[in-house]
Amino acid sequence: MDVYKIAGEKPLKGTIKVSGAKNSAVALIPASILANSPVTIEGLPEILDVWTLKTLLEEIGGNVEFDDGRMVIDPRSMVDMPMPNGNVKKLRASYYLMGAMLGRFKKAVIGLPGGCHLGPRPIDQHIKGFEALGAQVTNEHGAIYLRAEELRGAKIYLDVSSVGATINIMLAAVLATGKTIIENAAKEPEIIDVATLLTNMGAKIKGAGTNVIRIEGVEELHGTNHTIIPDRIEAGTYMIMAAAIGDGVTIDNVIPLHLEAVTAKLREMGVEVMEEEERIFIPKPKSLKPVDIKTLVYPGFPTDLQQPFTVLLTQANGSSIVTDTIYSARFKHIDEISRMGAVAKVEGRSAILTGPTKLEAATVTATDLRAGAALIIAGLLAKGNTEVHDIFHIERGYSDIIAKLQDLGADIHRESIETESANQAAKRFN
Numbered sequence: 183m184d185v186y187k188i189a190g191e192k193p194l195k196g197t198i199k200v201s202g203a204k205n206s207a208v209a210l211i212p213a214s215i216l217a218n219s220p221v222t223i224e225g226l227p228e229i230l231d232v233w234t235l236k237t238l239l240e241e242i243g244g245n246v247e248f249d250d251g252r253m254v255i256d257p258r259s260m261v262d263m264p265m266p267n268g269n270v271k272k273l274r275a276s277y278y279l280m281g282a283m284l285g286r287f288k289k290a291v292i293g294l295p296g297g298c299h300l301g302p303r304p305i306d307q308h309i310k311g312f313e314a315l316g317a318q319v320t321n322e323h324g325a326i327y328l329r330a331e332e333l334r335g336a337k338i339y340l341d342v343s344s345v346g347a348t349i350n351i352m353l354a355a356v357l358a359t360g361k362t363i364i365e366n367a368a369k370e371p372e373i374i375d376v377a378t379l380l381t382n383m384g385a386k387i388k389g390a391g392t393n394v395i396r397i398e399g400v401e402e403l404h405g406t407n408h409t410i411i412p413d414r415i416e417a418g419t420y421m422i423m424a425a426a427i428g429d430g431v432t433i434d435n436v437i438p439l440h441l442e443a444v445t446a447k448l449r450e451m452g453v454e455v456m457e458e459e460e461r462i463f464i465p466k467p468k469s470l471k472p473v474d475i476k477t478l479v480y481p482g483f484p485t486d487l488q489q490p491f492t493v494l495l496t497q498a499n500g501s502s503i504v505t506d507t508i509y510s511a512r513f514k515h516i517d518e519i520s521r522m523g524a525v526a527k528v529e530g531r532s533a534i535l536t537g538p539t540k541l542e543a544a545t546v547t548a549t550d551l552r553a554g555a556a557l558i559i560a561g562l563l564a565k566g567n568t569e570v571h572d573i574f575h576i577e578r579g580y581s582d583i584i585a586k587l588q589d590l591g592a593d594i595h596r597e598s599i600e601t602e603s604a605n606q607a608a609k610r611f612n
């Protein structure tokens with residue numbers, strides 16, 4: 183089993199480059215299914231989710247080459263192969279295969295997706311959208327079966343501004359007959375990125391990035407070349423690290439506008455954040471003030487940065503409250519940082535953190551992707567040698583994180599360790 187080993191208390195200094203956005207990548211790749219000629223996507227992050235999607239596209243007959251962040255997808259030989267199990271369960275975003283395959287083949291069978299366990303993550307709004315477009319949708323033994331004679335444009339009001347449902351409906355609607363209107367659409371930057379790719383493929387989409395998206399169906403879509411946007415969540419993670427244990431860190435390849443809520447909260451804590459066009463510089467912070475945070479849909483504070491931020495708040499002078507309004511169970515990391523000495527408790531949808539605390543190294547487990555990022559920050563701050571287990575969660579979403587942090591001066595590496603069975607441990611104990 184591979185783990186991350188971190189020797190803490192080494193200040194971070196220098197420049198770190200952000201990779202392409204995970205949550206764009208995982209939609210851009212399935213979007214290529216809709217084209218009638220090859221699609222090239224540049225700047226993709228080298229993360230497990232991207233590799234899994236490459237495999238999934240190959241499973242349905244696509245020709246996919248991926249090298250140095252550049253993926254060339256030839257969708258012409260793809261078929262409507264059912265995928266009720268297997269790789270679809272390794273990531274959340276396999277749900278985009280539903281919209282893309284329904285759009286192209288008018289049918290699809292896709293197993294319910296995996297991804298981070300953060301409380302219930304229903305896909306009822308995706309299904310409501312597909313049904314409004316004319317598809318028959320059934321759930322059979324944990325797989326979603328979709329079939330349509332014809333997809334017809336429709337007006338769809340989303341009960342929740344879901345990122346996944348907004349993108350999935352766009353994917354299904356671009357080749358439908360007539361006009362689709364998505365109301366109460368999500369406004370995340372990744373939605374604009376996917377709409378840009380689809381538009382360059384020949385789709386007619388207006389309003390992406392606002393809460394009303396209008397799509398005029400077209401007969402076919404062609405290949406194109408697209409460069410992905412930078413990952414605002416990865417960038418935000420490094421901003422939080424810089425505020426926690428930085429000695430002057432430049433974060434390169436960012437769109438500062440995408441991180442306004444995070445920047446505002448860091449400034450409220452007393453952290454200086456200097457923005458340039460595509461870079462953010464955070465000098466060594468002095469003392470940190472506590473702040474309260476409430477996660478909201480974009481442009482509010484992103485839920486995906488809530489967990490890393492809680493670790494920073496253990497270093498602030500006083501108590502902070504973090505409330506997650508998006509997910510009901512996104513505080514599993516609090517138990518793990520408590521092992522390291524964090525003074526923290528969870529009450530309902532809020533975590534209360536009191537600092538400043540000198541964290542101590544421990545062996546901890548990543549329960550999900552951003553919990554893993556939070557544990558890396560805690561390990562960088564802690565006295566002693568921290569070991570982080572279940573790192574596959576982290577590698578679903580952070581490209582090259584070990585090398586990037588080593589370049590900033592962190593003492594972190596990936597190592598294989600022997601695992602002991604419960605029986606072996608019991609024998610040793612007796």
Ligand SMILES: CC(=O)N[C@H]1[C@@H](OP(=O)(O)OP(=O)(O)OC[C@H]2O[C@@H](n3ccc(=O)[nH]c3=O)[C@H](O)[C@@H]2O)O[C@H](CO)[C@@H](O)[C@@H]1O
Pocket residue numbers: 205208274275302303304305306307308309342343344345346347368485486508509
């Ligand atoms: C692959 C990807 O892009 N993942 C991101 C995406 O997840 P994902 O697309 O799954 O998140 P959504 O925006 O859909 O979910 C937001 C909220 O709406 C609820 N909901 C969603 C869909 C639905 O049909 N019914 C419903 O009730 C969810 O349970 C959740 O409480 O946006 C989340 C919110 O910014 C991020 O945390 C994830 O990193």
Ligand SMILES: C=C(OP(=O)(O)O)C(=O)O
Pocket residue numbers: 204273274275296297298486551552579
């Ligand atoms: C929740 C996340 O990912 P996913 O939706 O892919 O599980 C995340 O990126 O923080």
